[in-house]
Amino acid sequence: MGAAVFGVAQQPGGAKHNVRPETSVPAPATSSDERPATDPSKFYYEFNQPEFYVHHIAIEHDANGRGRVTFERKRQDAPVVEPLEISNAALARINALWQTLGFLSSGESYQSERQFPHLGTSRLSVERNGVKRVTELNWTKHQEASALVNEYRRLADQAMLLFDISVARESQPLNGPKLMEELEILLKRNGLSDPKQMLPMLKDITSDEHLPLIARNHATRLIKKIENRK
Numbered sequence: 752m753g754a755a756v757f758g759v760a761q762q763p764g765g766a767k768h769n770v771r772p773e774t775s776v777p778a779p780a781t782s783s784d785e786r787p788a789t790d791p792s793k794f795y796y797e798f799n800q801p802e803f804y805v806h807h808i809a810i811e812h813d814a815n816g817r818g819r820v821t822f823e824r825k826r827q828d829a830p831v832v833e834p835l836e837i838s839n840a841a842l843a844r845i846n847a848l849w850q851t852l853g854f855l856s857s858g859e860s861y862q863s864e865r866q867f868p869h870l871g872t873s874r875l876s877v878e879r880n881g882v883k884r885v886t887e888l889n890w891t892k893h894q895e896a897s898a899l900v901n902e903y904r905r906l907a908d909q910a911m912l913l914f915d916i917s918v919a920r921e922s923q924p925l926n927g928p929k930l931m932e933e934l935e936i937l938l939k940r941n942g943l944s945d946p947k948q949m950l951p952m953l954k955d956i957t958s959d960e961h962l963p964l965i966a967r968n969h970a971t972r973l974i975k976k977i978e979n980r981k
Contacts, residue, residue, distance in 0.1 A: 790814035793878040794849070795885075796903035800871030808907045810835065816842040820910040833910055838945035841902065848899040849877065855884050861896035862888040873900050905944040908937060916952060920959060927956075927966030934973060946977045953977075 791814075798808040805824050812818030816837030823830040837845065852859075855877045867890040875896070876885040891897050912934060919926040937943050956962060956970040 791879060794818075794845075795874070795876035795878075796900070796906075797874040797876075798871055798904075798907070799874075800869075802869075803871060805911070810903055810906060812837060814846075816845075820907060822907065822911055831914060833914055835906070835910060837906065838948050841906065841944045845899065845902050848895050848902065851895045852899070855879060855882060857884075859893075860888075861886060861891045861893040863890045863892050865890055873903075875899065902944070905942055909943045909945070909948070912937065912943075913949070913952065916956075920956070920961060924962045924966075927962040928969065931966050931969035931973065935969070935976075938973065938976065946980065950974060950977060 794812055794814075796808075796810040800806055805822055807821075807823040807830070809821040810818065812835060816835075816839075818835045819832055820835045821830050821832045854875070861875075870889055872887055872889050874885060874887045876883065888896065888900075891900075912930065915926070916930050916934075919930055934943075934949065938946055943949070953970045953974050957967050957974070959967065
């Protein structure tokens, strides 16, 4: 299973943005107040492919799923840095994969013998109590490693889409219909980390007269699809 290609066709020309305040993070589907705060682990995912439009992505988070996502696109002056809060459901999947890999104590290489550098390089890393392990891969047949990379890919795609929608609402409303189409494509192919995290923004969009009516109506349909998902 390929482990490096990102699926969102992002639109160029977005407004330049600095780091957003924490209040811009959509509320998770379930409360994170009960998450433990004692695990000192730090988790990292990074993707690089200089020829891709989105050529660099970095995700870092703590054991509670809080952190930030950074992504860089061609023809943009600076990287975009957004706060990140992984939903409880997605965090449970990610933690289970890290644990199955026994990543920090394992010396296993997940890179397949065949190399596909044109797909980009993914880097996985964990740091705990001064111990750190980093590994890279551009193609893998290892089931859990591939699944973990895909989980981070979905996190990144969702974060980028949320960012683009926020930009459209602020200054590029005509991009709204196209972004609703992209959201539906990702939803159909299970390309979002947790679609329910999109619900607060989608509900706001339904009454946002700054956006075209076609985008608002599409948001209403997407809300029903997400709420009806098992």
